[in-house]
Amino acid sequence: MTELLAVVTITIFAVISPGPDFAMVTRNSLLLSQRAGVLTALGIAAGVWVHVAYTLLGVGLLIRQSLFLFTVLKFVGAAYLIWLGIRMLRTKPAETTGLAAHPALSDIGALRVGFLTNALNPKTTVFVVSLFMQVVGPTTALPVQMGYGAFISAAHLIWFAIVALFFSSGTVRLRLIALRHWIDRTFGALLVGFGALLATASVTR
Numbered sequence: 001m002t003e004l005l006a007v008v009t010i011t012i013f014a015v016i017s018p019g020p021d022f023a024m025v026t027r028n029s030l031l032l033s034q035r036a037g038v039l040t041a042l043g044i045a046a047g048v049w050v051h052v053a054y055t056l057l058g059v060g061l062l063i064r065q066s067l068f069l070f071t072v073l074k075f076v077g078a079a080y081l082i083w084l085g086i087r088m089l090r091t092k093p094a095e096t097t098g099l100a101a102h103p104a105l106s107d108i109g110a111l112r113v114g115f116l117t118n119a120l121n122p123k124t125t126v127f128v129v130s131l132f133m134q135v136v137g138p139t140t141a142l143p144v145q146m147g148y149g150a151f152i153s154a155a156h157l158i159w160f161a162i163v164a165l166f167f168s169s170g171t172v173r174l175r176l177i178a179l180r181h182w183i184d185r186t187f188g189a190l191l192v193g194f195g196a197l198l199a200t201a202s203v204t205r
Contacts, residue, residue, distance in 0.1 A: 037164025043114025045157035051128035052149035081195035088188025
């Protein structure tokens, strides 16, 4: 029971802490649609399983112990976030005029953005690997460990779906949509900042 409570508590605090996942869901919900935001959340939840899978297979321990592999992962994740951020920073005002400005992100596109943002996020790598290595006991049955993984994924889905519903609600969206161009640039700057921080952390780990 103590192990379960620790997993639940740590997961909740980790999920609600601001980061690239929050930025992408908020941005897609505000500037695109509620559907895009929820699908981004679903992609994030799917991305969590990448971290859970390699941790259960033992690859997580290798990543944790290998500075080279961890650094490579850090730089790949950082490069992806910076690339996304630069795309947003380069958005022109004419492209963000009105509620239906540019073509809506496809369902697959929203899922892909959410999936890659989480799967390539080294912060999630550190969280999942550390949780399973330090909190989950070595004698814990595999089905139970998979249950923990399912809970972590579900927690991400529920939290970010709530975020998507909030930021795509009529009141919030109508108040902020006039600042559409600057919102895109703000989230672009945030993603570039997250990427830069990750790249720096990869050297100092």
